[in-house]
Amino acid sequence: MMLNKEKNFVSAVIYIHNAEKRIERFLDMIIGVMEGNFEHSEIICVNDCSDDSSVDAIKKVSDQAKTTSISVINMSFFHGLELAMDAGMDLAIGDFVFEFDNTNLDFDQEMIMKIYRHSLTGYDIVSSSPNKKEKLSSRFFYKVFDRFAENSYDMTTESFRILSRRVINRISSMNKTIPYRKAIYAGSGLKTANLKYDVKVDGSNYVDAKERRYKSGLAVDSLLLFTDFGYRFSFWMTSLMMLISVFMILYTVIVYVIGHPIEGWTTTALFLSVAFLGLFGILTIIVKYLQIIVDMVFKRKHYNFESIEKLTK
Template sequence: MINKEQNFASAIIYVHNAENRVESFLKTIIDVMETNFHHSEIICVNDASTDGSLVEIKKVSSLASCTSLSVINMSYFHGLEMAMNAGINLSIGDFVFEFDNTCLDFEPKIIMDIYQRALEGYDIVSASARRKEKATSRLFYKAFERYTDLSYKMSTESFRVLSRRVLNRVDSMNKTIPYRKIVYASCGLKTDNIKYNVVNQHGCSQDSKEKSYRISLAIDSLILFTEVGYSFAKAMTILMMCMSIAMVSYSIFIYITAHPVAGWTTTILFLSVAFFGLFGILTIVIKYLQIMIDLIFKRKQYTFENIEKLTK
């Protein structure tokens, strides 16, 4: 007989047009929760699915005997991040499992593996498939590593478990969370990642709306959480300033050595100096915008990994 965990566990599942796989996925989660936890809840976030996903969820709900099962039906398509935030706000568990999709490409035991790892002192434990990452994903994570000061190594994650301490700290750090993974990585608590072998990939594709959303999210996250925008603007400013200086030198050289059309030299000088100043001003403005983003979205307070009491 399995000794059930006393901690209250919440499982938040993102659902969008997944009628062909949500039934098997939800059955697996229900089985894991009821087998391993005395008290648990499952929250399905139905992000404006246009297929039969909600019908499938309701059909499976009768299988949950000890686990509370709820569905949040979003008013319109919000995308993964906003939808999962709704589920997190409703959850009450000591530990919260986040399933960003309903792709059951892992053995169910992996769910408890990451939970047991969390009990060893890790507040965030994620699970990632052992598969070759897409080129776009590798480029995205390399940009994050290059233009942020996070020591956390970003990778594609299938699901994760969070302690309540993580959620409390993230909530105190920032009420607006446009990209949860980055906020979790910057909260300062201990993290770990477990790799698993892929067992099934059938029916794990995303629809066009979800793919478009994730591309937009990646671009927005690079702008909000990294120095990519400012670095690009600074590089372009230096380039244009160098070109302006070159044009000033060229116009003076032509004025001295040749006989340019009347007004040509002054026009070129004016445009060169004007562009030099314009790009200088734009750099300052972009820097101010970067500071505002830092204060709003990347607002940092002191963070600590843990506290050790050395004396009684």
């Protein structure tokens, strides 16, 4: 029966990369929530070039779906979370769209409906985060990001979120090549909220080398694109080099006036080391900026998928 079920059409986009040990349980829960609470729903699984049996597990669980449409987007090669989720979001047609950045089931399923109902109170973006201490690397990244960002983003580690169609339409009008969705959402100007949940089980899960390298690169790109971290670094290194130069000039004059010049090989080597360190730091940032600009301007085709499989009607 459809009595008391939500009339809104909802989509769930799930990022999957080598998740064969988790996807069956996770997808089974998502199907239960969708069919138990919504008259019309769809689930889009984005397979980011998994080399395990993740797709077979998805097909196995999809047989349980009765009213929910389930599709799989098979990416042509490993794209990473951001571009892969872009592919899923472009296919989603729901009035509201859930984004699941991983298949780590460390929350109660009631949390999904909790953020949905919270969004109905006037929030276009509602995210959900584990109520536990963040990893040191994550704390450092968000602290640096917030410190050097022009606007106050106040971001944190998120497991999943819900977006209204209004925010999706607004984001789609922006440059899709910008790599960090959370910063785009936070800077969209629409009303956002974050709800915490108590971790049900140990939420740690294996992250392979591809994902680790991707996340490290994403962090660097995001700091350069959305903050003035690169400019500040260049500015302070340049200032430091200038101070050292002034000190060396004063030192040279004093030694000359006193009349006891000393061969300053150590001082010269130190100065050259610091100077070249700063110079190469500045050049590295400039090169990185140029690389990002080239990617944004000239790489028009943002993602490639091999196929789209419709598993249910």
